[in-house]
Amino acid sequence: MAGAAWLVVAFPLLGALILLVGGKRTNAWGHLLGCATIAASFVYGLILFFSTTGQEEAARTSEVSLFSWIPVDQLQVDFGLRIDPLSITFLLLITGVGFLIHVYSIGYMAHEPGENDRRRFFGYFNLFVAAMLILVLGNGFVTLYLGWEGVGLASYLLIGWYTDRPSAATAAKKAFLMNRVGDVGLAIAIFIMFKVVGSTQYTAVFDGVANGAFSSGELVALTLLLLLGACGKSGQFPLQAWLPDAMEGPTPVSALIHAATMVTAGVYLIARSNPIYTASPDGRLVVVIIGAVTLVIGCVIGCAYDDIKKVLAYSTVSQIGYMILAVGLGPFGYALGIMHLLTHGFFKAGLFLGAGSVMHAMNDEVDMRKYGGLARIMPVTFVTFGLGYLALIGVPPFSGFFSKDAIIEAALGQDETWRAWVFGGAALLGAALTAFYMTRLVLMTFFGEKRWKDIKSSDGREFHPHESPSVMTIPMIVLAVGSVGAGAFFAIGDTFTEWLAPTVGVLEESHHHVIPHAVVPWLTVGLSLLGVLLAWLFVGRKRVPLSKPEPVPFPVRAARADLYGNHFNELLIARPGTWLTRALVYIDNKWVDGLVNGTAALLGGSSGRLRRAQTGFVRSYALSMLGGSILLIAALLAVRFA
């Protein structure tokens, strides 16, 4: 079965090609083709899954070499696929959730500006899926890099989708650039691998790690460089600023690319490179720190925003922080990180689709202060969103409870007591904050008075909210079912961790507990409920003002300003960069060019001659010849007497 696995990538790639090259001729049926290609890949993924589940552990991994991509001497970059439990898991997530969001987009994009362009949207979407599949299915770090930058391109194109908004173009460019900073880390990691083991294929690199080919310094360097790549792609500190801006793209894009799949690629990268991380505890500590820091700042900023998509975006940043923290725990957490990634893929995609449905009903308004009381008007959206909400804040038995609680337990189970307290504490704090901002979001959107009744949207229309068509609600319902059941399905009986074991190793359990094992779930749920209660006290029982309350204390101001992440970038990179560029342009024109012109003029007698070249040309030529001859003779003499 694995032999024809390239079909999985080929379907969406072909779809993208037909839709982007075919142009207007494909307008009528383009969206259907776009969905069909993803469905075909999903079906093939299921076949692959069922053909491997029954197998022995060793037989669940296979490699298919397709062709030799970059062969130069010792460097032999193979273009091939690696079919193993980890890649099949991602394959099913990407094509499964991807298919649902494609279907949803048929409805969502039908009424968006530039509706004649819907087939181009599906072309980009198919391109994204193809690149994402190359990323997870490739059998080496260079094929991963191909997919890695490929999804970056698709993300760039789709963030900048609304061409009427200059902010969309800026956000798209920012996303690509910050990703490239991360990509440089990944690239240098690949260079080190080639230097040490002479190959960039997974098997050779991991064998090299096992054989001790890498020094401990090189291993730490690898872990940090791969982490830099992961931070760029997954919106982790300090490269998190692009992800909230990426919400400029259409909501289905936010759901698929900037919540469920692409932004989790960093987690995939670390889990895929597990032999490297397992061998370097120091590197893993940095991963845990980054995860913990990101999950807290994501929550804090999420509490302060009124833009429904940005709250969800910071929620994504913070949830990926959980995943990064988990994979940073090494053998204690690889499988847990991936499990949270999967459940998050369901419920966060569902939440974004729900938010899209609300925006659809509310003339594309994203400010939650203008929402309110939508629960009864949009019952399907409300119920599906509500289930996703319960999953995200980790209420048992919804999926997020199982996956997040497992991570918190693992973080609290670290051997060094200070680590257990600091990182476990951060994870617990995150759980409470998550419950707070999500409850605030749900209260402001679905409950309370209908604040939209007396106002108009920014384009002057009145609000007439309505439930979305079934082409949108059905994908939401399916994802809601996943948000409810996926966690229990994966976690009970350790089904999922055992399935992943051939790739990431057997999940180890800690016997060191700073908080008794049985208490942790109660504590987590208790803190979440505290967050819900606080949100009700601050938001639910009061009137929500239409504009932001001012003045507010410093912490709120800081959170509203993204904890000054953008200011920091602006001050340290953007502004000095602009000045440097301007200075160099000036220097190049005035000094470098002037210096060379001056030298030529020296040979030619006067500088005016070069500019009045028509008349001075012959003389300049002659004098240059003379100058050249002098140099020539000097060179000759030097050679003879050297």
Next chain:
Amino acid sequence: MNTAPVVPAVTTSPSASFLLWLLLLVPLLGGIAVAFLRDAKTAKLAALGIALLEFVLVIPTWIAYDPAGSRIQLSSSMDWIPNFGVHLALGVDGISLVMIALIGLLMPIVIGSSWADKLPEGRSVGGFYALLLVMQAGMIGVFAATDVFLFYVFFEAVLVPMYFLIGRFGGPRRQYAAVKFFLYSLLGGLIMLGSVIGLYVVSGDKLGSGTLDWATLTTVISQESQATQTWLFLGFFVAFAIKAPLVPLHTWLPDAAAEAPVGVGVLLVGILDKIGTYGFLRYCLPMFPAASKDLAPLVLVLGVAGLLYGALLATGQNDMKRFVAYTSIAHFGFIAVGIFAFSSQSVSGAVLYMFNHGLSTGMLFLVVGMVIARGGSTLISDYGGMAKLTPLLGGLFLVAGLAGLSLPGTNSFVSEFLVLIGAYPSRPVFAILATIGMILAALYVLWAYQRIMHGPVRGDALLGALKGPGAVAAPETATRQGIKDLDAREIAVLTPLVVLIIVLGFYPAPILDVIGPSVEATLHSVIPLGGN
């Protein structure tokens, strides 16, 4: 039909060596013939026919070359100036073959792209295309010469048609740009002539009678003392560094590229500049290995400085053609790093880069030309939101840009990746600094795209052209009603480039296989044991 030079007096490998003479003479004689054509249409058709014939001739040449065979193939030689040991000697290795293929490929595209150009008042169409073809012959000669003096002659000879192409057919400041280009190149050439004479003198001391045969010189000179090698190396190096161009000898390129007609600009950045990097590979490394090794750190510094400096300056440009020129300066920095990092991967990457850059930057220059042809202004600030009016042009601008920033899946990724991964093991610091160039490349490409193509339609050039006459400086475009997307000719010109950019992004093996053994042989002179 011309068969006179087919059988040279001395032929070392008679099999297919006539192909190189055909490749040289078809555009030369064809160009001379085109110069006499009065009718514009006939001249264009004749030029296109000759360029296509030349492209067809490349195919048997490519097939006749055996990558596993001897170092220089299809070679032939005739006495020229016996007193000085100078021969009319042609031959190719994998590196020069790839460059000749690039010339054959780009020339019909350049002619197709220039089809609708409005030449300055009073200039003859036949003259323009004749000069293009004569320059093609000169460039073929540069890459096919195996006699150092013959190489020098071609090296200087290509200046003449280029000088007239810029100076007679270029933009408003064409005279200034042409003279600047000419003086720079001439100065470099004269310095190189000093070294060529030096080679003759030194080989005369060694062998009894001097020679300028490349193969003989590589064995003789490479045994010379460090000091001799260094002086001779510098003569060649300066000439090539001006040509490539490396910072700080680069300032002629933005002027020349900005003033040159678009098609000529494509040849300038796509091929003519590669003579410099080709010279490093063909002359500096094999003839002066000790000097090359000794001075490699210096060249690496120039390369890395150039790739960062060129990228930052590209970001700061407002003129689209100067923008493309500065991106090229950044790319030449990468090529120089690849060559002087001396590993099979980095040098193969550099050679592949020379080929790929001709496609990707050539395409970027063409696309920019198509933008300018519609708006009548070369300034980025006169445009905005153009993709709304011309979605296909916008899409292809992005494709060219993505190839320029070396996105994986495009041809340029393979070459840039090879340069960096090959440089890293022996020169980690330079490789890491060069990766900053990857970030800057994304910045300058996407920022230019954003300013020209994205957002609502804006900018004086576009709004002026849309409103009708009088709104814009260049009257001939302002009178046009509206702005149209690409026409069939433009699509035909760009399609082969797009296809090659993507195909070679995934399957570069056909080119890597041809250049591989020549790269190994080149490296063998620098590092006697080969490999890393």
